[in-house]
Amino acid sequence: MRLEEVIGPVMIGPSSSHTAGAARLGKLAALIWGRPVKDVTIFLRGSFAATWWGHGTDVAILAGLLGFSPDDPRIPNARKEAKRKGIQWSFREEHEDGAHPNSARFLFKNESTSMEMVGASVGGGAVKLMEIDGFRLELSGDLPALITFHKDTPGVVASITGVLASNGLNIATLTLHRQGRGKGAAMVVELDENPSKAIIDAISRCHAEILRVLPLKLGE
16 A cells, blocks of 8 residues: 555645546646647546536646646646646536546547547546547556557567567566457556657557557656
8 A cells, every 4th residue: 555545645635536636637648648738628527527616626637737746836726827828628527337436538639639538536646547549458657658559469569578678678567458359459568767769669660560659758
């Protein structure tokens, strides 16, 4: 059990799940999007949808999308800052059977592309990203990571881990989720350090069935 699960996170309140976790979830989603946030729709689910106005969940998520941490004193002014940066945003309530009670779906858009993510605040300020563009996965955001999307074909995982090994990157965890035998798959590889652009490019090229590689870089 992590210390923050015992004493709670350092945060701008009032709720570790609905405020601190919401801010962290917004920040993680923005990091995976990997571009300046210009247009985003956030669909609130479960208790997020039921109580967001009282806990400041909307403000916290916006703060996270701006890159603010849960203890950032600027969180109460997130709406003003988002307007200053020209971000277009909207919050909607969404009722999805089986959804995590503290979850949200993000739809990012810019002039040329879009990305959809589903994530949840799982307690004590911790979060979990559970879906990207329809691919199920699991990402906590605690460590640097690579997310790969590929066809479920023999040799893909070995090719990716081979590139990491040859470049001296240690794998902390590796989880693979596939849509079915021979169908689409998503793999999350958590690392001990941020991957360089050269390594990301090498992994993108290391097997013909790799469709996309998304990095999660922390502390940059």
